[in-house]
Amino acid sequence: MSAYTAFVRSGFLTSLAYRNEVWANIFGKLVQVFARVAIWLAVYAGVTAVDRISIGDMITYALLGGVVMGATRYDRIIRHVGTALKTGDVAVWLLKPVHYPLYLLSIEAGASAYTFLLAVVPTIVIVALVYGMHPPASLFHGVMFVAYCGLSFIIHFLCAAIFGVLAFWLMTIFSLEWLLQSLISLLSGLLIPFWFFPEPFGSIASHQPLAWLVYYPSAVWLGRLDIMQTLLYFGFGIAWAGLLTLTLTLLWRRAASRITVQGG
């Protein structure tokens, strides 16, 4: 186990090696969050509430999207896995008494912790000070929001890692990055919460795994889910994470055996 905590630390320190990236990151995130807030301000111009959702709710939603999605970078994960597989650098990891997917998760956890502390927190504080932000609906919802954030990170990682492994067979890393990017902006609820989706798309969208990336954590914070629903959907999310873990494990084994039989 201690090897993996050491990887988390290395992931964190590696990010620290590029100081300029921190400032670029903060700036980029500020622009994104401001843009999402500006959209909702425009939509709500002259209206106090749409479907019982106020402009304050929507600003909070836009900010929370920045909180849960700000740190993890699917593009980094896809590129990391994809390049390692395509260039054969992954062989180095097959030579160590370490599970490669777990190693990846640890590295990414370290890197994400770094971005979270140095880019996400300052950004959110700045925007919250400018526009104001609702507190969580209750203590229970606040605590569950943190748990949902952890789940969001895991599912985010799993989806990106699966795409990365797919790059081994399918196509260029770049096109897979684009594909996942569009899927995430639409299906995670990052741009538009599912309660504004027409039926049956709303129901469909809220049951696929990417919904746990942004939609559910934010909905829990805002109290859109009662206690029973909050717990129930947390269970569903864990089930999705289990299924994705299985998928990743199977794909990874196939790729690894392909490397050991075919030499990549």
Next chain:
Amino acid sequence: MTALIEARGVSKRFRQHRRFPGLLGAFKTLVTTEYSEVTAVADIGFDIAAGEAVGYLGPNGAGKSTMIKMMTGILVPSDGTLSVLGRTPHLERMANARQIGVVFGQRSQLWWDLPLIDSFTLHQRIYDIPLARYQDNLARFSELLDLKPFLDRAVRQLSLGQRMRAEIVMSLLHDPKILFLDEPTIGLDVVAKDAVRRFLAEINRERGVTIILTTHDLQDIETICPRLIMVDQAKLIFDGELGKLRSALGSARRLTLEFATDPGPVILSTATLTSDDGLIKHYLLERDDVSLVQVLSEVGNDRDLKDVALHEPNIEEVIRSFYQRRNTAAAITP
């Protein structure tokens, strides 16, 4: 037999999608189900005992790296059996990994963005090396290879020679029984090559670490490895002491005789005349059991012989002439 590594009839064939040239060919490539097979390693067998240092020599594409990858467990042999430390490497890769060290000359295992020392501490965690043991090894190795001046520098700022020394130190920190090195001196300058060679020879001698290294640099083998395994076009062509390679590959010694006065043509039964410049004559000694004394006694005392020079072909020449002969032979038989 207490062989650490046992290879019996090991082969490795890669299947590759057939590719067709040209524009139409590109479309054909998309739908084809034809494969071509490439044999990288063909029917190779050897035993390596504990404490040996073996050089694995061959030209580019001879299947050296493929063999190393099979011994370390990241490639599965197509045929034959391979046993390393009593295990089948690819079936017990993790258990195997703890007892071997691997260095790839062209693939870094260090953490690019972190100070060098961080790569070492990570290695300690990955392999669960007891702290005292780790510190001991690190101190000893970094002194031998002079790593101390740059332990705190980021790996990406190191020179190739510094990096390779660091790679080798890292691969030894967990006290592996076997050390595999795939072209460890590639791209290094003379000084760095020498440092690496002396270090490896010492590790082998003092710690009894079994060393298997691939290279195309003969100097590596002369310094480190008493035993040589030579492969060419996937096949094993020589396994034995370096000194015996010459006779095994059948390279002849050259003899030059210099006379004070031109004796006319001198035809000998023990040596073949290759060129005659009058006073100076060149011969080939094709048979290994013929000694210089025998040749000289055949020349006799009455021929006014002034000087004698015998040229032992160096290993490089032996191997070059072997490859050249092989290529011309291949050209004759279609």
